[in-house]
Amino acid sequence: MIPAVRECIEQGGTVVTATRRLSRELRRQYDRAMVESGRAAWESADILPWGSWIRRCRDLGPGGYLADAPTVLTDSQLVLVWQDIIRDDVTRHHDGDSPLWNIEATARVAAGTLRLMREWCIDGDGLPPSRHPDHAGFRRWLSAYDRLCAERCWIDGHALADRLADTDLPAPGHPLVMAGFDTLTAQQQRFVERLVGRGGAVEVVPPRQGAFRDLPCHVLPTPEDQWRAAAAWALRRLDEDPDSRVAIVVPDLGSCREGLTAALMDSLAPGQVARPGVSRDLPFHVSLGDSLASHPVARSLMSLLGIFSRRHINLEQSESLLLSPWIAGHHEELARRARAALALRERLPWEHTVRDLSRGLGKLDCPHLCGLLERALALRNSLPARAPLAHWSVAMTGLADAFGWPGDGEALDSDQFQAWKSVREQVLGLGALELVSGNTGFARAAGLLGQLLESRTFQPEAGEARVQVLDIREASGLEFDHIWLADLIEERWPPVDVPDPFLPIPVQREAGCPGTDPGTDGQRAAIAHGRLAGSAAYLVQSRPEREGETPLIASPLVADCPRPAQAPEIAPTLFSGLGDPATRTDPVRDDRGPPHAGGQSHGGAGLIQRQSVCPRSAFLRDRLGARDHVFNRPGLDASSRGSLVHRTLERVWGRLEHSRALEAMDDSALEELILECIDQAARRYRATSSCGAGFFRAQREWLLETLCEWFGLERQRTRAFAVIGREQPVTLLLDGLELAFRIDRIDRFEDGSLALIDYKTGAGQSVEDWFHDRPREPQLPLYALSRECQGHAVSVVSYARVRLGECALAGFLDPARLGGEESLGAHPGLRVVPFRGPCADGDFSHWHRTLGALAREYLEGDARISPRGGGLCPDCPTPAFCRIPVNLPAGDREDRDG
Ligand code: SF4
Numbered sequence: 001m002i003p004a005v006r007e008c009i010e011q012g013g014t015v016v017t018a019t020r021r022l023s024r025e026l027r028r029q030y031d032r033a034m035v036e037s038g039r040a041a042w043e044s045a046d047i048l049p050w051g052s053w054i055r056r057c058r059d060l061g062p063g064g065y066l067a068d069a070p071t072v073l074t075d076s077q078l079v080l081v082w083q084d085i086i087r088d089d090v091t092r093h094h095d096g097d098s099p100l101w102n103i104e105a106t107a108r109v110a111a112g113t114l115r116l117m118r119e120w121c122i123d124g125d126g127l128p129p130s131r132h133p134d135h136a137g138f139r140r141w142l143s144a145y146d147r148l149c150a151e152r153c154w155i156d157g158h159a160l161a162d163r164l165a166d167t168d169l170p171a172p173g174h175p176l177v178m179a180g181f182d183t184l185t186a187q188q189q190r191f192v193e194r195l196v197g198r199g200g201a202v203e204v205v206p207p208r209q210g211a212f213r214d215l216p217c218h219v220l221p222t223p224e225d226q227w228r229a230a231a232a233w234a235l236r237r238l239d240e241d242p243d244s245r246v247a248i249v250v251p252d253l254g255s256c257r258e259g260l261t262a263a264l265m266d267s268l269a270p271g272q273v274a275r276p277g278v279s280r281d282l283p284f285h286v287s288l289g290d291s292l293a294s295h296p297v298a299r300s301l302m303s304l305l306g307i308f309s310r311r312h313i314n315l316e317q318s319e320s321l322l323l324s325p326w327i328a329g330h331h332e333e334l335a336r337r338a339r340a341a342l343a344l345r346e347r348l349p350w351e352h353t354v355r356d357l358s359r360g361l362g363k364l365d366c367p368h369l370c371g372l373l374e375r376a377l378a379l380r381n382s383l384p385a386r387a388p389l390a391h392w393s394v395a396m397t398g399l400a401d402a403f404g405w406p407g408d409g410e411a412l413d414s415d416q417f418q419a420w421k422s423v424r425e426q427v428l429g430l431g432a433l434e435l436v437s438g439n440t441g442f443a444r445a446a447g448l449l450g451q452l453l454e455s456r457t458f459q460p461e462a463g464e465a466r467v468q469v470l471d472i473r474e475a476s477g478l479e480f481d482h483i484w485l486a487d488l489i490e491e492r493w494p495p496v497d498v499p500d501p502f503l504p505i506p507v508q509r510e511a512g513c514p515g516t517d518p519g520t521d522g523q524r525a526a527i528a529h530g531r532l533a534g535s536a537a538y539l540v541q542s543r544p545e546r547e548g549e550t551p552l553i554a555s556p557l558v559a560d561c562p563r564p565a566q567a568p569e570i571a572p573t574l575f576s577g578l579g580d581p582a583t584r585t586d587p588v589r590d591d592r593g594p595p596h597a598g599g600q601s602h603g604g605a606g607l608i609q610r611q612s613v614c615p616r617s618a619f620l621r622d623r624l625g626a627r628d629h630v631f632n633r634p635g636l637d638a639s640s641r642g643s644l645v646h647r648t649l650e651r652v653w654g655r656l657e658h659s660r661a662l663e664a665m666d667d668s669a670l671e672e673l674i675l676e677c678i679d680q681a682a683r684r685y686r687a688t689s690s691c692g693a694g695f696f697r698a699q700r701e702w703l704l705e706t707l708c709e710w711f712g713l714e715r716q717r718t719r720a721f722a723v724i725g726r727e728q729p730v731t732l733l734l735d736g737l738e739l740a741f742r743i744d745r746i747d748r749f750e751d752g753s754l755a756l757i758d759y760k761t762g763a764g765q766s767v768e769d770w771f772h773d774r775p776r777e778p779q780l781p782l783y784a785l786s787r788e789c790q791g792h793a794v795s796v797v798s799y800a801r802v803r804l805g806e807c808a809l810a811g812f813l814d815p816a817r818l819g820g821e822e823s824l825g826a827h828p829g830l831r832v833v834p835f836r837g838p839c840a841d842g843d844f845s846h847w848h849r850t851l852g853a854l855a856r857e858y859l860e861g862d863a864r865i866s867p868r869g870g871g872l873c874p875d876c877p878t879p880a881f882c883r884i885p886v887n888l889p890a891g892d893r894e895d896r897d898g
Pocket of ligand 1: 613614865867876878879
């Protein structure tokens with residue numbers, strides 16, 4: 001323990017620390033020292049962080065030291081006050097047309113600016129006039145805030161030190177030591193000077209500095225190597241001396257938390273990698289947790305409350321309620337709830353009410369969940385439209401209890417239990433915001449709870465872990481036997497603090513704020529670095545050399561450090577260890593299933609397509625019956641739009657039958673026919689869709705325009721044809737596998753030969769790809785084989801791209817029958833070229849061979865994970881079964897319809 005600190009405690013003095021963590025650590029050290037000295041009882045040491053000490057100063061003495069006894073706003077209250085001020089300002093100055101994207105986020109930044117001003121003694125009244133809209137806006141908000149505080153007798157916690165310094169606060173009658181401060185802020189300095197001026201005995205203990213510039217710095221090839229080297233080093237230190245205090249310190253823990261934690265798990269707790277979440281009693285502790293809102297316990301509560309915040313919920317929300325493990329009866333009813341979730345996808349429209357959901361569930365076999373939902377609904381219906389936040393806090397607790405949150409399955413583990421307790425505290429704490437908010441509705445109250453959860457960091461309490469992982473700022477004042485200081489690269493160290501956006505930079509620079517002067521920032525970083533060197537008997541430094549292909553530059557603080565003679569040991573990863581013959585592993589082959597008996601299949605042309613693109617996908621889908629259950633979303637998805645086009649064309653050609661009928665029809669009659677067919681084809685979509693008439697009007701216009709363009713192209717075909725097949729069912733026996741599918745359209749020319757046409761409403765088809773051994777779209781080659789087997793002459797095989805602005809035929813023709821390239825018409829959109837490559841002369845034996853091979857693979861039970869294109873599987877219908885997929889977002893699939 002630092003001698004000055006110990007002395008101060010023994011004299012009954014107070015120790016004020018830079019961080020809460022240091023307070024805890026010093027208290028622990030003191031208690032340990034008392035035990036070691038044989039004491040059975042002792043007075044607790046008076047050690048507390050700066051903010052708590054300032055509040056205590058305010059509270060000392062009768063009525064406190066501030067004559068007007070202002071109410072101190074918490075950080076959450078402060079942000080809420082600023083939200084209201086900013087919203088009000090936006091309404092006044094921008095006629096309610098907000099130029100800000102996010103008022104909540106702006107309020108958080110503005111509250112941070114206020115804190116900065118307090119810490120660096122920037123006087124709001126002394127801010128120079130500025131035409132910058134952000135600076136001018138902030139000044140208006142600040143004036144409104146000051147007025148409001150004066151009217152309501154509020155003060156923010158950051159201003160307390162200034163107010164106290166200006167009163168006749170007496171100096172403490174006992175020694176005061178300040179520990180762990182690399183540098184004092186202007187506000188702290190002023191406060192200390194006032195105390196000293198009034199005769200106080202205040203000692204600021206400077207951080208012990210150590211030399212680091214001559215110490216070696218390891219250069220590891222990549223960040224991952226660096227984390228694994230640090231993990232191996234920590235393991236070795238603990239092996240040498242299990243009681244040693246070990247720390248891994250980095251400049252920015254947020255940026256490397258994941259990689260560093262994974263490496264430490266592999267080295268220090270390998271058994272727990274395979275059993276995540278079973279026990280968190282880890283030998284290392286990573287500080288600076290994530291936001292409480294991101295914890296599954298918090299998310300589950302927010303989604304429960306979310307379903308009562310709006311008039312309508314959607315299928316996704318309903319499904320997450322049904323499958324939530326955080327509500328009562330999950331384990332008992334899991335299978336029934338999962339089946340009900342699938343059934344509801346078809347029975348409920350995309351948007352529905354909670355009452356609809358409850359009715360729907362009533363007809364399915366989920367009595368427990370139905371009962372919970374009914375109970376919660378009754379409670380929700382008894383709530384007022386608007387109420388104070390304290391009321392909503394009680395109501396939310398009631399709703400959570402009605403659902404049995406957080407579930408009754410397995411007991412919560414320690415992390416989950418602590419998270420549940422923290423979330424509950426935040427729900428109860430919602431009432432405290434009432435001070436700064438009037439009556440609100442339920443949705444607003446739930447939104448405020450979300451903000452509270454977002455602003456809280458969740459760090460589960462753990463026993464005293466043997467290896468501490470810390471951010472440099474957090475390590476302030478702590479002492480260890482061994483420190484590994486990692487990630488010393490230019491972009492992280494010294495930290496790149498950016499100036500505050502709401503204050504003019506010269507003002508910030510003059511006040512000495514971080515991020516405004518590289519020289520001062522560098523000095524501060526050097527002090528912190530030296531402090532770390534002085535906090536441990538042994539300091540190891542490291543940096544990675546590159547990230548991916550990008551070289552990383554050394555931090556200027558270690559740029560001249562020598563490289564150690566010996567490279568550090570790099571711990572193997574758990575998976576690299578699996579290749580070791582010493583590791584017993586029993587491989588299980590899953591790339592082949594039982595052979596297919598042959599004959600009839602149910603997969604159609606899609607089966608060959610799936611086998612072609614990835615055998616595993618075909619096996620899952622066509623042998624095991626795996627299905628991708630998709631939501632019935634509002635509107636028409638790409639596949640429904642494609643079907644609508646198919647159905648309409650089928651009807652139009654059903655009426656026209658021959659190209660001569662098309663030729664003879666004038667434009668307005670054709671338009672009328674198309675519209676009639678669109679209406680007939682759209683009837684089934686209208687009956688099941690939750691979209692209104694306006695949506696279908698727009699779809700009708702779009703389709704009419706597209707089909708007018710398409711028939712404009714068809715009119716330019718020079719050879720007469722009769723449409724003899726529309727969605728024509730056919731069967732093909734391919735190397736023992738019977739496939740049944742439909743051909744979109746078959747035209748017959750006057751010489752009796754056929755044109756096989758596949759409609760496409762998306763883009764990106766490639767006719768050259770038909771000659772690949774594993775074609776992406778083998779439908780047309782399969783159509784051709786099926787007709788050839790029946791003894792028909794096929795003279796054209798072509799995609800018909802029916803897409804507004806891009807209508808075209810694209811495929812091959814048999815020049816022996818139809819002549820040259822121009823034979824379907826002179827229009828560029830009719831560019832059907834002579835058969836070439838392996839199918840030159842209209843010989844389809846290549847397709848017999850390649851597609852036949854795919855059929856045989858399927859029959860043999862081939863189930864290899866072998867996606868064509870090397871691992872990107874955007875269209876896989878069964879991604880949940882596979883660990884390889886990199887699925888593109890739904891929006892990127894739009895153009896891949898049929
Ligand atoms: S996700 Fe990819 S690799 Fe897995 S089955 Fe689907 S296509 Fe094949």
